[in-house]
Amino acid sequence: MQDRIRQSADVSIRRGCGFGLLAVSTAMVGVAHDVALAAYGGAVMLALMGAILGLKGLRAPYRSYRTTELWLLLDRNHGLPEASAQPVIGGILRERYYWHARWTAALSLGLWLLSLLLRLA
Numbered sequence: 001m002q003d004r005i006r007q008s009a010d011v012s013i014r015r016g017c018g019f020g021l022l023a024v025s026t027a028m029v030g031v032a033h034d035v036a037l038a039a040y041g042g043a044v045m046l047a048l049m050g051a052i053l054g055l056k057g058l059r060a061p062y063r064s065y066r067t068t069e070l071w072l073l074l075d076r077n078h079g080l081p082e083a084s085a086q087p088v089i090g091g092i093l094r095e096r097y098y099w100h101a102r103w104t105a106a107l108s109l110g111l112w113l114l115s116l117l118l119r120l121a
Contacts, residue, residue, distance in 0.1 A: 070089065
């Protein structure tokens with residue numbers, strides 16, 4: 001059951017990250033005439049996205065799971081005892097938000113390094 005919750009949490013978080021990446025890439029294309037600036041801007045925006053994911057991870061255990069998109073993806077049936085549902089679902093959400101935040105931070109660092117190399121070249 002926890003695998004189903006974890007997979008649904010990934011779908012929910014990745015959907016939001018996908019829209020965020022669409023916004024970041026659109027902004028980067030908008031300044032494509034200066035590739036170093038585009039990379040730097042992308043790095044800053046991805047760092048902000050990673051910070052938001054981290055903050056959502058901090059909040060996840062305390063936010064009612066019944067107010068999340070995950071609850072809808074589970075068809076309002078988690079299959080857990082009600083007493084342990086909030087800690088389990090909140091913990092899984094925290095873990096998955098942090099996982100996505102780490103990958104976003106890695107992408108941000110890569111874009112920042114690319115920006116630095118382009119400015120030095």
